[in-house]
Amino acid sequence: MTRVSPELAARMKKAEGFDANACFHCGTCTALCPLGYKILPRKLFHDAMLGLEDRVRANIPQIFSCLLCRMCEANCPSGVHITDNIRSLRSLINRQVFGLK
Amino acid sequence: MSAQKIGVFTCHCGGNISDYVDVQKVCDAAAGTEGCALAKTFLFACSDSSQEEMMEAIRTHQLDGVVIASCSPKLHLETFRVMAHRAGLNPHMYTQVNIREQCSWAHRHDMPKASEKAVRLVRAGIARASLSRPLENIRVETLPAVLVIGAGPAGMRAALALSDLGLTVYVVERAAEVGGRIRALGKLFPSGRPGREIVARLRDQIAGRDNIVVYTNAELVEKSGSAGRFAVKVRAGQETISLKVGAIIAATGFAPYAPQPEEFGFGLPAVVTLPEFNELLTTSRECLRVNGRDVRTIAYVYCVGSRQSEGNQYCSRYCCTAAVHAAIQAHEIDPELNQFHLYRDMRAYGRNELIYEEARQKGSLFLRYDGGEPPTVEREGDGLLVRVRDELSGGDSIEIPADLVVLVTGMVATSNQRLLDVLKLPLSAGGFFNEIHPKLRPVETVIDGVFIAGAAQAPKNLAESVASSMAAAANCSAMLLKGHLDRAPLVAKVSAETCVWCGECVKVCPYAGAIVEVERDGKQVADVVPELCKGCGACAAVCPSAAIELEGYTNAQVTAMIDALAAEVVS
Ligand SMILES: Cc1cc2nc3c(=O)[nH]c(=O)nc-3n(C[C@H](O)[C@H](O)[C@H](O)COP(=O)(O)OP(=O)(O)OC[C@H]3O[C@@H](n4cnc5c(N)ncnc54)[C@H](O)[C@@H]3O)c2cc1C
Ligand code: SF4
Ligand code: SF4
Numbered sequence: 001m002t003r004v005s006p007e008l009a010a011r012m013k014k015a016e017g018f019d020a021n022a023c024f025h026c027g028t029c030t031a032l033c034p035l036g037y038k039i040l041p042r043k044l045f046h047d048a049m050l051g052l053e054d055r056v057r058a059n060i061p062q063i064f065s066c067l068l069c070r071m072c073e074a075n076c077p078s079g080v081h082i083t084d085n086i087r088s089l090r091s092l093i094n095r096q097v098f099g100l101k
Numbered sequence: 102m103s104a105q106k107i108g109v110f111t112c113h114c115g116g117n118i119s120d121y122v123d124v125q126k127v128c129d130a131a132a133g134t135e136g137c138a139l140a141k142t143f144l145f146a147c148s149d150s151s152q153e154e155m156m157e158a159i160r161t162h163q164l165d166g167v168v169i170a171s172c173s174p175k176l177h178l179e180t181f182r183v184m185a186h187r188a189g190l191n192p193h194m195y196t197q198v199n200i201r202e203q204c205s206w207a208h209r210h211d212m213p214k215a216s217e218k219a220v221r222l223v224r225a226g227i228a229r230a231s232l233s234r235p236l237e238n239i240r241v242e243t244l245p246a247v248l249v250i251g252a253g254p255a256g257m258r259a260a261l262a263l264s265d266l267g268l269t270v271y272v273v274e275r276a277a278e279v280g281g282r283i284r285a286l287g288k289l290f291p292s293g294r295p296g297r298e299i300v301a302r303l304r305d306q307i308a309g310r311d312n313i314v315v316y317t318n319a320e321l322v323e324k325s326g327s328a329g330r331f332a333v334k335v336r337a338g339q340e341t342i343s344l345k346v347g348a349i350i351a352a353t354g355f356a357p358y359a360p361q362p363e364e365f366g367f368g369l370p371a372v373v374t375l376p377e378f379n380e381l382l383t384t385s386r387e388c389l390r391v392n393g394r395d396v397r398t399i400a401y402v403y404c405v406g407s408r409q410s411e412g413n414q415y416c417s418r419y420c421c422t423a424a425v426h427a428a429i430q431a432h433e434i435d436p437e438l439n440q441f442h443l444y445r446d447m448r449a450y451g452r453n454e455l456i457y458e459e460a461r462q463k464g465s466l467f468l469r470y471d472g473g474e475p476p477t478v479e480r481e482g483d484g485l486l487v488r489v490r491d492e493l494s495g496g497d498s499i500e501i502p503a504d505l506v507v508l509v510t511g512m513v514a515t516s517n518q519r520l521l522d523v524l525k526l527p528l529s530a531g532g533f534f535n536e537i538h539p540k541l542r543p544v545e546t547v548i549d550g551v552f553i554a555g556a557a558q559a560p561k562n563l564a565e566s567v568a569s570s571m572a573a574a575a576n577c578s579a580m581l582l583k584g585h586l587d588r589a590p591l592v593a594k595v596s597a598e599t600c601v602w603c604g605e606c607v608k609v610c611p612y613a614g615a616i617v618e619v620e621r622d623g624k625q626v627a628d629v630v631p632e633l634c635k636g637c638g639a640c641a642a643v644c645p646s647a648a649i650e651l652e653g654y655t656n657a658q659v660t661a662m663i664d665a666l667a668a669e670v671v672s
Contacts, residue, residue: 001488001497001498001499001500002497002498002499002500003499003500003501003502004441004499004500004501004502006397006398006439006502009439009466010437010439013464021461021462021464022461025493043493043494043495046493046494047494049466050441050466050468050491050494050499051439052494052499055494
């Protein structure tokens with residue numbers, strides 16, 4: 001059981017450089033990720049947008065290990081800017097979790 | 102006058118028949134049957150060249166009856182009746198024998214028996230043809246007026262179209278005001294125009310027509326007559342009004358699904374249905390408030406009352422789009438809202454996809470639930486808590502604290518027993534009016550002259566409701582503008598001499614008013630009203646005095662056919 005944080009959901013809507021609305025969950029990105037992370041990036045974006053804070057926190061190592069290789073992004077049929085989203089998430093986590101300015 | 106010189110034409114149907122029936126044998130048997138003046142076979146009897154050849158044969162041999170042994174009369178009875186007519190024969194001197202569906206297709210395993218059966222059927226056909234009489238169609242003068250039941254958008258739009266075509270229209274509305282379900286609604290997809298405005302516009306247009314009469318607080322209470330000439334009674338308030346119309350359109354609409362107590366938390370404060378939410382949107386400025394609290398988070402539960410495993414199994418079509426459209430309006434009122442949509446499948450089809458896309462762009466979030474494991478809604482503190490297993494998050498249970506839960510309620514059929522008793526329309530499994538054929542005859546019903554339009558037929562959005570009402574209007578005018586209707590003359594006929602007016606026939610006749618009591622030569626006898634009789638033959642079968650006969654299937658014809666069927670076939 002994990003709980004929606006309306007605050008995080010609201011923050012994600014405004015997070016600079018983050019936009020995954022066009023994603024229709026085809027799974028191309030997950031299949032192509034060379035690191036083989038099941039969570040990246042499609043489910044991660046969904047969790048972040050819903051404001052599932054626990055799950056975003058649990059995936060911090062994966063978020064920071066992403067190679068930004070853009071294998072997924074180049075093949076996303078919906079044109080989601082996947083690596084921009086990862087960067088945006090990293091910056092949000094740096095501020096919120098690690099207290100970096 | 103009965104047929105003495107009958108032409109019998111047997112068809113191969115390009116192998117469909119001849120692969121399993123010995124067509125030559127059938128032709129030879131026909132040639133040897135009394136009354137047959139000419140027997141031939143054809144590869145495809147329905148082809149143009151074959152029809153030309155048959156017409157030529159009818160003229161040169163002066164045939165007075167024709168039998169074609171081919172496919173089902175459902176397929177080509179009319180084709181060949183027209184052919185006979187073009188060759189100068191009365192179309193009712195033609196008899197079709199079905200040796201395809203009833204012989205070759207049914208008995209592929211046994212060619213000799215299939216052929217024998219074909220011979221018997223053809224002999225019976227010849228027997229019928231030899232006792233046929235020329236018959237004339239029954240002509241009904243039609244009335245240039247239409248009754249429209251229900252003044253929702255479908256009924257109002259149909260009334261205007263019929264008025265444009267010059268027909269007089271009587272509109273009967275049960276409620277105190279016209280406009281149907283959209284009368285009280287705010288902005289509607291796809292254009293965003295409020296329902297109130299659409300209704301006001303239609304109402305004004307109708308008010309400007311002198312050939313449309315609208316009765317409100319009114320209901321249809323009686324109907325008699327038949328297609329082209331109905332007599333109806335309408336109760337409007339205390340008054341009962343008698344009207345004469347040629348056709349009827351039932352556009353009685355739908356009712357929004359009313360959730361059961363506790364269904365998805367229904368009954369809790371701040372759990373509302375889609376119509377209630379539409380009302381809230383109409384009255385809100387800058388922020389949504391429910392029960393004195395500001396709304397920060399909305400959760401929508403889709404498919405409430407639709408797509409149930411038991412009960413309403415259909416999809417209500419309009420609700421996915423109406424819900425995402427409502428979410429866009431909510432966003433416009435308060436862009437800070439969090440909106441979570443718990444859906445099963447997103448059916449914002451066609452161009453409505455763009456409305457769904459816009460909702461996502463404006464921050465609406467979508468979680469997908471499985472119909473077998475629906476979300477739950479309960480009270481949590483001052484607010485609500487929604488639990489859902491989200492398939493898009495890998496089936497995890499997710500809790501959403503919400504201030505408002507919108508139940509995306511579907512459409513159900515209106516309860517309309519009184520109207521059903523009067524019109525006798527058949528219903529579909531969901532309780533909506535049934536059409537004759539969902540693809541090819543979508544607004545006609547089994548009751549000739551009664552059409553259906555709008556959401557009374559099945560869940561429909563506004564555009565679809567209006568499109569079907571236009572189709573119904575076109576069907577009515579196609580029927581009425583010609584001024585008359587021709588009906589097949591295959592109806593029951595009473596012999597006044599033999600009839601003893603026992604009344605058995607009236608008891609079995611399924612069509613009200615088709616058999617009446619009249620006085621002939623000083624005695625009471627039964628009489629058939631040809632416009633109302635459908636030629637089912639129920640009365641002819643029960644009459645103990647054999648006083649009733651069915652035209653085209655007289656007692657003499659049927660007896661002769663039975664004799665022919667039973668006669669020996671020598672192989
Ligand atoms: C909350 C909600 C939002 C919607 N939003 C949209 C939208 O944004 N866009 C869209 O395209 N569609 C929308 N729809 C669907 C739309 O309302 C229907 O498609 C439309 O109302 C169907 O029109 P109708 O004339 O067939 O039926 P109705 O609107 O139901 O009208 C039927 C009329 O018949 C009358 N009647 C019923 N029985 C009798 C009787 N026995 N005798 C006389 N009169 C009778 C009723 O009183 C009523 O006036 C929405 C529906 C709902 C519930
Ligand atoms: S490839 Fe693009 S559309 Fe497909 S799941 Fe990944 S982000 Fe979504
Ligand atoms: S239109 Fe959408 S919400 Fe309505 S019943 Fe169909 S799938 Fe469910």
